[in-house]
Amino acid sequence: MQQTFPQSDNIVVITNPEIGLKQNAVNLNEVVEDINKRQNISGLVVIGNITANGKFDEFIWAQEILNQLTVPYFVVGGEKDYLFSEGKGSEISLLWGDDKQFINAENFSFVGINTFQSILPSRKYIDSETLHRLENKITSSQITRLFTFSFYPLNNTENSDQFSEVVFGKKYFSFVGKMDNTNSGKSIFEGFYLNRKDGWGYLLVSTKNDSVFIKKILGEEIKKKIKPEIIKTTFAKLSELPKNKQTSFISAGTKIWSVSFNHVKITSSVSDEENIYSVFGNGLINCVNASGKEIWHIETNKKISIPPLIENDLLVIVSDDGEIHTLNSKTGTSQQIIGIGERITSGISVSDVDDYGTILKSVIAGTEYGNLYCYELNTLDPIWTDQISDVNSELKVCSDIISSDSKIYFYDDRGTLYCRSAANGMLIWQIDAATGGWTIKNQSSFRLNKNNLIIINKDLLLVDEAGNLFCIDVLLGTVKWNIKNLNANGLIRLDNLNNLILPTTKNSVVVVSTTLRKVASEFELPFELKDETINDVVNIGTKLFVGLSNGWVYKVIPKQKVEKFFRASYAPVISIDELNGNCLVTDYDGNFTLLNLSKK
Incomplete structure (x- = not known):
């Protein structure tokens, strides 16, 4: 959700609330109450870690507390929000609308920047979508001063030179969630951690011309009526661009x-003989011909992280919130949409289903709750549903679903391999990890790498988390052979x-x-x-x-x-x-x- 900050005297910076521990939530509640009592606050920025462990209910808890604010706010995720969470930080976009923000006030702009890659969250990087949007915002406005908010210092990112090119000629000041010894200077400031030994704290920031005033607000000092510490510093301006690498x-x-x-x-x-079909993280879907010319595109405003499928003239798309969407691949025209109501964690597969002698094309998906859904491809009418979980266990479908000879194959999050009928979902055989011999490093978060299942003739090949290769007879449901210590990445x-x-x-x-x-x-x-x-x-x-x-x-x-x-x-x-x-x-x-x- 794009925010607008009204022009007034102060902004608030909260850093590292780490919601998950009860006391941290108490501290954040008290900070929200204190901020709501203050006057002349234009807005608030929360720099991660938003959560203590990256759990979805921790994100929800943080949102419930922050939504009590009477001023607009946005969040910038931290390493626990991206590295520890199941969605690798996608929870931020899901709950708050975006992981990047560009907000213009009267005398300066606020820029929230994600410095993580969703596919490799441990790397420090600013994606081109952020840089492109920032450049457009700067070009279209008369703003000469920027406040940037990021978890990692922007000059620590792999492509910091590209950021420097975008902001060259502008004055900027950076608040970060985590700073190391290589970062110093008057124009960068590590956020004041919310959870203190003796209570809580946050920053109250104001400006005058090129000066920045940072006031440290401490809960204990408020109670004792002690005047807060004030740090005076300045905006910086690049005098020259770094040498081109x-x-x-x-x-x-x-x-x-x-x-x-x-x-x-x-x-x-995915591609056919004529065109290339792509989905992007922000919900954009497009079609490019073999000459690189865009034929059509649509914007769904859905987060999409599962590859599309092409079947004849139908393009099949799955959004992260559980919608299956079919489009005419020639025109981009929407054909059918159905909402499962559960997050799809398996990817999707197209298989043949024998309906009383008539062969139907079906699309099959598995979810976070261990449910399997099969729909007729052209109409998305339900054909069957099934569940791998039972009353004594909660299982998740977490691998790709592959199909062959009217059967489907997939893993759950405990490493059990299943073979089921594509016609009705009936179980044909299953092999648990202990029996099969494959390795699960962490049962609570076991997720298979993309494309680590494949069928050749009557054999199913898989790579486990330890990088070992296994060959399974798909008719008998038994392991035929394996090769250990390959260190395969999946x-x-x-x-x-x-x-x-x-x-x-x-x-x-x-x-x-x-x-x-x-x-x-x-x-x-x-x-x-x-x-x-x-x-x-x-x-x-x-x-x-x-x-x-x-x-x-x-x-x-x-x-x-x-x-x-x-x-x-x-x-x-x-x-x-x-x-x-x-x-x-x-x-x-x-x-x-x-x-x-x-x-x-």
Whole structure:
């Protein structure tokens, strides 16, 4: 929800409420009461950690307390809100409308900036959507002073130079939730933690010309009528831009086209013979043709983090709040929408269902409450529902659902693998983790990596959380063989010979022959990539293309050295796909680039 701050004398900054412990909630309630008694407050900013443990009920509790404020407010998440939460910080957008804010007052602007990546929350990064919106706001207004609010200092982010370019010429002052020894200066200030040894505290901030006055408000000092400490400091202004760092790289003669949408993209796209279909984190859905021209787009205002599916002329979309939406893939026209009322945690699968001799296409999804829902694809009329939980257990469907020969396969959050009928949901077989031998590191938060299940002929292949590979006979529901200690990261791809391509957590890519049941080859990546994550890999012709969390794409040719091939920006590669024999690369910032492979 976009806020508007009226112009008055003061703003309030609350830092690290960590709602979860009862006393912390008591402290926040008392701070809200104190603020509501004060005059001339234009607005309030809460910098994380909002929660103590990233639990959804802690977010709800914090919201219930903060909504008692009589002044407008917005929140900026902290590391516990992003790293510990199941939604990796998406709870902030769900409850408060956005994880970034741009608010203009009379003499300055307030800018709330998310410095986390939703797919790699441990990295410090400012997404292009934030930078693009900030640039537009600054360009369209006469504001010359900015207050920025972020958990990490902005100059600690990987792409801090891009932020510097946007705010160059403006005066700004930064409040942060967590500062380290590398950050200093008059224009950056670490927030005053709300929960103190002797009660609570917050900051009351005012300005005069280029001066910033920060007043430390302490509950105990109010009771004792002690005058608060006041810190006087100033806005800063960049006198020169940092030296440009080379971020992009394109092998000579490879680029066919590129397009940037400046929206966060966290899922792979799908394509047919003519077009590429994509969803973005803010609910944008679009269609781009093979020449990079946008054919249509729609804005759903829904958060979408599950990849779409294409089936004939129907595009199937699932929103995080549990809506299944079908669109005409040629026009973008909405066909059907149904709300499940539960968060879908499985991804979606299209399967054939035999309805008294008539073969119907169905869409199947699993939810956070362990429910399975099957709908007829064209009408979204219900076909069947089932539940894997019982009165003695609460289970969640947490893997992709894959289908083959009118059966579906998936995992729950305790690691039990299921085979069920796609026609009616009836259980055919199941294997628990102990019996199968696969590893669960944390039963309460067990979540499988994307695409870690695949079926080849009559075998189901899976990668567990320890990076081991298992092969299961889909007819008998028994483990046929396994390969331990591969350190696979959970992503499974196939090469042209149906060998498994398995990226590892040890800076390499392993190729496994399912016929020989052993590792056929392994490709080491350069040592400087040891701390990066392999986000995708694809086999095109005789080459492998590997996409990394630092934005680089490397080319691997068997029996030759691994070499750099492409980089659009700092943004992590989200997916690499073959498109008409060429290589399509998409990244976290919504950049799409088609690379020519005919000369390579």
